[in-house]
Amino acid sequence: MKNSAADKQLLYLQVYEHILSRIQRGEWQAHDKLPSIRVLAAELKLHRLTVFRAYQLLKENGKAYVKEKSGYYVNSPTTENEREILNSHPRTDNRYKNDISEIQRIPAIYQFSQALIDPNLLPNLFLSDYVKKVFDIYPKIMGTYSTVQGDGELREVLSGYMMQRLKVQLSADELLITSGAQQAIDLLARLYIRPLDTILVERPTYSAALDIFRAQGARFLSVDITPEGYDLNQVEQIMKDHRPRFFYMNPTFHNPTGYTVPASQRKHLVELAERYQCLLIEDDAFHDMYFDEMPTQSLFTYDTDGWVVYLSSFSKYVAPGLRVCAIVGRNIVIEPLITLKSLVDNGSPLVNQKLFLHYFGSERMQQHLHKLRTALQIRRDIMEQELLHTGWKWTTPSGGLNLWVELPQSISVDTLWKLCIQEQVSFVPGRMFDPSGDMNSSIRLCYSFVNEEQIGEGIRRLVKIAAHIRG
Amino acid sequence: MKNSAADKQLLYLQVYEHILSRIQRGEWQAHDKLPSIRVLAAELKLHRLTVFRAYQLLKENGKAYVKEKSGYYVNSPTTENEREILNSHPRTDNRYKNDISEIQRIPAIYQFSQALIDPNLLPNLFLSDYVKKVFDIYPKIMGTYSTVQGDGELREVLSGYMMQRLKVQLSADELLITSGAQQAIDLLARLYIRPLDTILVERPTYSAALDIFRAQGARFLSVDITPEGYDLNQVEQIMKDHRPRFFYMNPTFHNPTGYTVPASQRKHLVELAERYQCLLIEDDAFHDMYFDEMPTQSLFTYDTDGWVVYLSSFSKYVAPGLRVCAIVGRNIVIEPLITLKSLVDNGSPLVNQKLFLHYFGSERMQQHLHKLRTALQIRRDIMEQELLHTGWKWTTPSGGLNLWVELPQSISVDTLWKLCIQEQVSFVPGRMFDPSGDMNSSIRLCYSFVNEEQIGEGIRRLVKIAAHIRG
Numbered sequence: 001m002k003n004s005a006a007d008k009q010l011l012y013l014q015v016y017e018h019i020l021s022r023i024q025r026g027e028w029q030a031h032d033k034l035p036s037i038r039v040l041a042a043e044l045k046l047h048r049l050t051v052f053r054a055y056q057l058l059k060e061n062g063k064a065y066v067k068e069k070s071g072y073y074v075n076s077p078t079t080e081n082e083r084e085i086l087n088s089h090p091r092t093d094n095r096y097k098n099d100i101s102e103i104q105r106i107p108a109i110y111q112f113s114q115a116l117i118d119p120n121l122l123p124n125l126f127l128s129d130y131v132k133k134v135f136d137i138y139p140k141i142m143g144t145y146s147t148v149q150g151d152g153e154l155r156e157v158l159s160g161y162m163m164q165r166l167k168v169q170l171s172a173d174e175l176l177i178t179s180g181a182q183q184a185i186d187l188l189a190r191l192y193i194r195p196l197d198t199i200l201v202e203r204p205t206y207s208a209a210l211d212i213f214r215a216q217g218a219r220f221l222s223v224d225i226t227p228e229g230y231d232l233n234q235v236e237q238i239m240k241d242h243r244p245r246f247f248y249m250n251p252t253f254h255n256p257t258g259y260t261v262p263a264s265q266r267k268h269l270v271e272l273a274e275r276y277q278c279l280l281i282e283d284d285a286f287h288d289m290y291f292d293e294m295p296t297q298s299l300f301t302y303d304t305d306g307w308v309v310y311l312s313s314f315s316k317y318v319a320p321g322l323r324v325c326a327i328v329g330r331n332i333v334i335e336p337l338i339t340l341k342s343l344v345d346n347g348s349p350l351v352n353q354k355l356f357l358h359y360f361g362s363e364r365m366q367q368h369l370h371k372l373r374t375a376l377q378i379r380r381d382i383m384e385q386e387l388l389h390t391g392w393k394w395t396t397p398s399g400g401l402n403l404w405v406e407l408p409q410s411i412s413v414d415t416l417w418k419l420c421i422q423e424q425v426s427f428v429p430g431r432m433f434d435p436s437g438d439m440n441s442s443i444r445l446c447y448s449f450v451n452e453e454q455i456g457e458g459i460r461r462l463v464k465i466a467a468h469i470r471g
Numbered sequence: 472m473k474n475s476a477a478d479k480q481l482l483y484l485q486v487y488e489h490i491l492s493r494i495q496r497g498e499w500q501a502h503d504k505l506p507s508i509r510v511l512a513a514e515l516k517l518h519r520l521t522v523f524r525a526y527q528l529l530k531e532n533g534k535a536y537v538k539e540k541s542g543y544y545v546n547s548p549t550t551e552n553e554r555e556i557l558n559s560h561p562r563t564d565n566r567y568k569n570d571i572s573e574i575q576r577i578p579a580i581y582q583f584s585q586a587l588i589d590p591n592l593l594p595n596l597f598l599s600d601y602v603k604k605v606f607d608i609y610p611k612i613m614g615t616y617s618t619v620q621g622d623g624e625l626r627e628v629l630s631g632y633m634m635q636r637l638k639v640q641l642s643a644d645e646l647l648i649t650s651g652a653q654q655a656i657d658l659l660a661r662l663y664i665r666p667l668d669t670i671l672v673e674r675p676t677y678s679a680a681l682d683i684f685r686a687q688g689a690r691f692l693s694v695d696i697t698p699e700g701y702d703l704n705q706v707e708q709i710m711k712d713h714r715p716r717f718f719y720m721n722p723t724f725h726n727p728t729g730y731t732v733p734a735s736q737r738k739h740l741v742e743l744a745e746r747y748q749c750l751l752i753e754d755d756a757f758h759d760m761y762f763d764e765m766p767t768q769s770l771f772t773y774d775t776d777g778w779v780v781y782l783s784s785f786s787k788y789v790a791p792g793l794r795v796c797a798i799v800g801r802n803i804v805i806e807p808l809i810t811l812k813s814l815v816d817n818g819s820p821l822v823n824q825k826l827f828l829h830y831f832g833s834e835r836m837q838q839h840l841h842k843l844r845t846a847l848q849i850r851r852d853i854m855e856q857e858l859l860h861t862g863w864k865w866t867t868p869s870g871g872l873n874l875w876v877e878l879p880q881s882i883s884v885d886t887l888w889k890l891c892i893q894e895q896v897s898f899v900p901g902r903m904f905d906p907s908g909d910m911n912s913s914i915r916l917c918y919s920f921v922n923e924e925q926i927g928e929g930i931r932r933l934v935k936i937a938a939h940i941r942g
Contacts, residue, residue, distance in 0.1 A: 016484070096661075096807060096810045096811045101810075120611075127613040128603075128607065131613075135599035135602050135603075139596065141595075142598040142791075142826075145792070147576075180816055182816050191567070195485060196486070277497075321612050321821040322820055344815070346653040348794075349823050350792040351790075351822070352823065
């Protein structure tokens, strides 16, 4: 932490919070004498005045009382809530939660809740044969750690690939390899968010990202994403008024909606980012999952001053079993991320990176991608066909893995979800993607994980249950 | 975060800190008008009184001043430090550092700084052949995600293995698979440490763990580790007086010293943990790296009430390229860790887990381990031989990867290190393993990474440079 004068001013507040948490954990109980100012100052290696101010605050707030010539004593808990905390096991901690992950762990045959690709659509036999070759090329691969930043050869190849995709100059030093996009988002959250910081997100947005940001203590500002993109005036107003730490966005085949922010808005967004010094985190996990035409140029392309970080995950459609993602950014972003990565896992496993590298560079990969797009498009079409007569609303996605469907007000999504789970049909309620927990009449249906027949049967069950609720 | 009454009391302090950080980032500059209490309360969705108290505190601390009938204004920075922060790029953040990782990134031929095993000592050819088999058994492995907790089959096998090692009942649910021990330590740190919390560590201890704990805002208490273990009276006194959140320990072939805490202390340590409700994190990364006899029973064995978490990393000696580690613990520890793991990377890659599983279960693995122990012991002997005539002090380790050597006071370790790096010899200065940054006359020499010949030549260079400094 920065050891600034301002931080020193805050110390007594931290001490105050610290004493309270020790009381909550039961170290000092009601009517126990607290350590003397001298003793606590020595323990915390702080100035006595700092501890004195913390004790004064405890007294003011009714957490402690003074007995003359004796010292400070812990007050009885004053609220139900405080009593509850005192009775809980000292080791539990509910800071962390991941709601969508819990929904996805519920087994279902008609699995529309996981935005994953059906393993049957991946070239498994080819991959198996392929692997042996990689182990022949690198006989010591199993015995070797990767560098923290990621395998040099892989970063070299990916930076070349990204230069083509992004149409900018890039060096291998401007990439960091992570274990999936999830880790990339978590690293960025840890680096940029301090408690109470505001960040800007789309509404709706990727649910697990919200949980990651929440765990770091972020407060959310949001801008609606529509088939036409964002309201740029609103984005500017938010950046101007609130100076969010970053804007986490998924502008291409957006999860959960499938919308794409139009090319005409992208340059302007980068200008806003520069003007208001708001980092853009461009999560581009679905870039290669297009149906008719290739996606429009990414925001990173327009960035000349290091205000865009680009996340390119290959987990979903190359090899989910490998979990390879690249963070692309300028040095000012990548350097501190490398240090953080060295702390969190000291670098992603080398085996995965080498397997990925060779498969990714193969001709087979492009063939696979082509087939995969066709298969996904067929599944999307089947799902839409089954929903056609319902009158429900959605925008046909031109890429990605999901339909974002708005149901009539008369259908309670929570009731629908509970009944569907009983019938082996799963989906994710819309509110989980909304930073403010609304969007109660939308649902996300993923068409990429189960086969054509299952999509048909699953959606028919869903529609039948919905009709039952309505009637 | 818990939404207790106590937390609500703290809100205004958080708001105070929050406003200061926005001033530091340049959002509001000296003599700018701060938003009105009404406006900021609306923005933060807080009660006006909360914001009012924060503003009062800003005024008290000289961060803001009041103009009558107008409002609150930002004061000029009052210290050099504050001015510096204002001039720095708003995006840099120096919360995170990892000193040992930086030392280890410096290239050297005589590499004694990395506590890793020479890839030439691993059964690479066998592993390569082996891999194909695994891909035949699981043809869809590349296309499949692991569950968050880790592959079920692997946890089943490892829990059986751990029951034998630890001599306790265990189910597969009591294991969490992580990407190396580093990730395991980071997860535990995030779960248990809040800023200013104290934790207990050994002195010296694993340097990267210190950096992880520091990043979470921990304060350190330490107990010396010696060839005879710890001073248990001191451990008890610390637990009693300070209630540390946990005791992070590496009691078997300890890194960096190689010492082992004797069996006679282990049961007592678990009793202390239970009595003072202090979790023990038993990092057992070097368990299988013994030379003469198998290590003594682990602390986990004595635990009946869930106060020990056991970390078993297989990264180092089975297959560093796979990064597989198991956290063994009771439900109250494992459950919140699974949620956290779902946030940080949604589960370790499946390919690694399956490759590991099959190799680990093979007969070849035991043969490999036997050979590896012999090879390491030979390297240890060669290093000791080369140091014999120096008069430097160390205790011969009966396992692990390092010598912990105390140099005469007349040799400056920093000077030695700088000169050695120039001569292609690297090691880690002792102070990096000390939570208080002392231990200035010790160094860690790792004998596992370079071959016999290089150990000889490297140590001769080191000794020569030391003699030169002394003379």
